[in-house]
Amino acid sequence: MNDRPYKVYRIENGTVIDHIQGSKAIRVLHVLGLDTDMNNLITMGINLKSKKFGKKDVIKIENRYLSKKEFDKIAIVSPDATVNVIKDGKRSEKHIVKLPGKINGIIRCPNPDCITRKEKIESVFITQHNEDEIKYRCHYCERSFEKECVSII
């Protein structure tokens, strides 16, 4: 048994999303649809101390595992987050989320005149890295948006 004192309730099976940028946990919960999840036990730590980032958030979800699409959603909100899969109280997998070059069906185009806002089409965005800045370019209307401007479906 690990005697490490946990600030956030320890789970036996499920997912731990760690190293979430400080104060972004609620946003992560929202984009994953977990803020309305009535089935799983979810615990959360906000503004915990982090050696690497100064402050970080942590989310622990019991008996729930994430899909690749959910990894991508987390990456858009908090690009440095890590996802740990917990089985029988031990970490069985560790993933560092990564912003994909092409993002399908996750971002809603902010342009009200874009075809993706009028027809039932999966949105497609291209991730653009320009020095330290990240922008998302809509494949259909060809407009680029700063990450603060986009919302997640």
Added chain:
Amino acid sequence: MDFNMKHIISINDFQREEIDYILDQSKKMEELPQKDKIELFKGKVMASLFFEPSTRTKDSFISACLKMGGNHVGFSDTSSTSLKKGETFADTIRMYEKYSDILVIRHSIEGAARYASEILSIPVINGGDGANQHPTQTLLDLYSIKKSKGSIDNNNILIAGDLKYGRTVHSLSLALSLFDNINLTFVSPPSLRMPDEITEMLRNRGVSFSIYDNLEEAVRDNDIIYMTRIQRERFPNGA
């Protein structure tokens, strides 16, 4: 160069070599005798779907189609189509796909032509999608520059008017960035300046450009002056 089943959706999809090839082919077409021209599209049908008003683009496509011996179907006013009865955009264009060999589309919704090219199995030409792209106008503008100046490279080009909402100025500026030693001057009222994303792309591609509010101050040693009208129909409040 193989253009079989290649769509013309955005000037951003083209490399310089492809643009050069199209302009060379255009010159050959212009010089081709009418008796040979009329054989090129014989027995073929072009669907001309103009969901938004147009004079020059629509009729220049129809004229080209007829001069090459083809026929055309389509509409220039959606009030006389099944769209008024609630038919979806996708269903309308899929129906025209069965009637025709090539589809030309203009729509006020940005990305409509790109979407059409992805769901249809015939070539699609974008005749303008909202404030986004108008690639065939750009190819025509490039052809006019080449014809009048002998080359597109090494020109000082002044672009004036509504640079915010005018789709042709966006497409043309980006297309010109593929050519050598191009110097651009943008002139517009402050509220209608070239969007940041276009100037950012030009900067990233190393294109030299300057921005002015006043035409008299801006005009100097220009090889080409490109004027556009105010795109009042695209203003958010319609004023």
